[in-house]
Amino acid sequence: MTPQRPTMNDVARAAGVSLKTVSRVVNGETTVAPDLAAKVRAAVETLDYRPHLGASMLRRNDRRTRTIGVLLDDVSHPFSAAVHRAIEDQARARGIHVLTGSLDQDPARERDLAAAFAERQTDGLILAPTGADLDHLAFHVDMPVVFVDRLPTGATGDTVVSTNVSGAAGAVRHLIARGHRRIAYLGANLRLSTARERFLGYQRALGHRAGPAVHDLHDLTAAERATVAVLRGPSSATAIFAAHSMATIGAVRALRHLGRQHRIALVGFDDFPMADLLDPPITVVAQDPARLGRTAALSLFERIEGHTGPPREIRIPTTLIPRGSGEL
Amino acid sequence: MTPQRPTMNDVARAAGVSLKTVSRVVNGETTVAPDLAAKVRAAVETLDYRPHLGASMLRRNDRRTRTIGVLLDDVSHPFSAAVHRAIEDQARARGIHVLTGSLDQDPARERDLAAAFAERQTDGLILAPTGADLDHLAFHVDMPVVFVDRLPTGATGDTVVSTNVSGAAGAVRHLIARGHRRIAYLGANLRLSTARERFLGYQRALGHRAGPAVHDLHDLTAAERATVAVLRGPSSATAIFAAHSMATIGAVRALRHLGRQHRIALVGFDDFPMADLLDPPITVVAQDPARLGRTAALSLFERIEGHTGPPREIRIPTTLIPRGSGEL
DNA sequence: CTACTGCGAGACAACGTTGTCTCTCGATTT
DNA sequence: AAATCGAGAGACAACGTTGTCTCGCAGTAG
Structure with missing residues (x-):
């Protein structure tokens, strides 16, 4: 019925090699003879094969989804939107994707979405805390978490906030x-x-x-x-x-x-x-906000790369901009 | 070393039942005796077991990740941000998560991100097209796509735009x-x-x-x-x-x-x-923009649910708001 | 000419879960 | 009382991929 996407097996059959050889070519391993590799690449092309990230993730040792979660107050608020965009830019530079959610200061949503992202195996989380107790994070969320804009209560982690x-x-x-x-x-x-x-x-x-x-x-x-x-x-x-x-x-x-x-x-x-x-x-x-987002993203990626050490609190300076209304 | 998350097997051992019984309880099947179900739930609780969505996805028949992709021009622009938020609200009501990306009118980014989301097995995609030819979508992206804000070129699909x-x-x-x-x-x-x-x-x-x-x-x-x-x-x-x-x-x-x-x-x-x-x-x-986003989301979810039929073009009305600058 | 080395490539298991099949056992039917 | 049935629960395979092991073969050394 539904035309299934091709699997490595299909590619292997088309190229006349073993499944594992296809895996090697797709993963850029160098131990494949040039002519076989060429055949495999041709088959990948004609079948429009794309690896199944879920399956690959399941078997791989490093278990990275190359996805992070970002939970902000309201993605349509200019401040949150600017933070979001800055995070996205840092993520893109690393080929990492971003799952987003708006919390609207609702602790229940914060808890649920954090847990849902954990289930989805995101590699890390950037969170603007609602202010409620975050002790559930330690239990349910086993990935690096960086807090942005607001200090966390009941949890610790790198925190990036304004002065x-x-x-x-x-x-x-x-x-x-x-x-x-x-x-x-x-x-x-x-x-x-x-x-x-x-x-x-x-x-x-x-x-x-x-x-x-x-x-x-x-x-x-x-x-x-x-x-x-x-x-x-x-x-x-x-x-x-x-x-x-x-x-x-x-x-x-x-x-x-x-x-x-x-x-x-x-x-x-x-x-x-x-x-x-x-x-x-x-x-x-x-x-x-852009610097808040960027800094939080950099912190998170460091933690994901395995950086350990005590939680850091990073303060981003603010600037007074006199325009008239304060000078009356 | 790293404390691994518990699997269904661990829960099964803890509860003294078979792995499959745990699967049944977790998935809310009713064919499990109440006392066994209770034991399983207790074990889930104490071990803080969370199902591995990747693995579940791999085996399941429906193959749904309950995630959609949203590609807009710039998530920090107020218009895109409002569309994004409206989509998120519709998604949340269905327990669906949202992967986002900003295209900045760059066709290459459009192509890459669409392909990347497809690889991640998102269930559908909402796209504000950059204006470039989208023939690559038909080839590489085998999921419902709904276009928002701008008409697509070189591809067809439900489209939600302003008048x-x-x-x-x-x-x-x-x-x-x-x-x-x-x-x-x-x-x-x-x-x-x-x-x-x-x-x-x-x-x-x-x-x-x-x-x-x-x-x-x-x-x-x-x-x-x-x-x-x-x-x-x-x-x-x-x-x-x-x-x-x-x-x-x-x-x-x-x-x-x-x-x-x-x-x-x-x-x-x-x-x-x-x-x-x-x-x-x-x-x-x-x-x-909220209605554009909401309508696009509703269209997409209909398609994901299996709705077929010719592509629809939905026009969202605009409103002239006279405030002074146009009445000089 | 045999034994060893090394490298390319395939066979096989495994990741964590769900679909299917089978088995057991108590209850119902004849 | 024997046969039938159904429901609950486990065994097993399978999803698509990667890690590990093994095998064959060419090249080299003894």
């Missing part, structure tokens, strides 16, 4: 230098290490003068509401530090809506598209 | 209705079906009055330069139709730089982040 504390502190000091004293904080759930670290940087920069803070902001409308709240509140902030891009964009929208975009200073953590074309252009602490 | 001609024509008519007569076109290489179709829509709407057109625009700076050129040229356009988001953003930047963003009308094809927050807000013909 969140100093980046956030720098942003806030930038506002302080402009004379602001009542600076509000908008950020995500503190379960996430990024939120914790950025909030810490905010607090360090302000000392006892820390202003109103709203956490747990994930979608745009929540961020917009929170912006209105911190401006209306008793402390009536004159400046806002938004600790992730969704919060920043929410703040931009709310300020615009209130007509106060030129009166309230705003610095966001994580750059976003078009930030420089808005009015005012938005000052941000830019992360380097 | 490019009518969308572009609508954009241009919108400008004509505002009194514009000299409307420039900025677009990508006409090798891409999207560029061809959008240019066709532009020409249809304008008839013999078509204005200056610049093709082959891919990066921002080229689009900026082209914008300056069509404004300075002999026909001195009063409006611009930008046929993809990179061209639109380039035009926005150039107009801003020239200080003419409130004098020259602009409509872009494909929405982009923050378009509504710019000054002026940018009028666009919005595509529905």
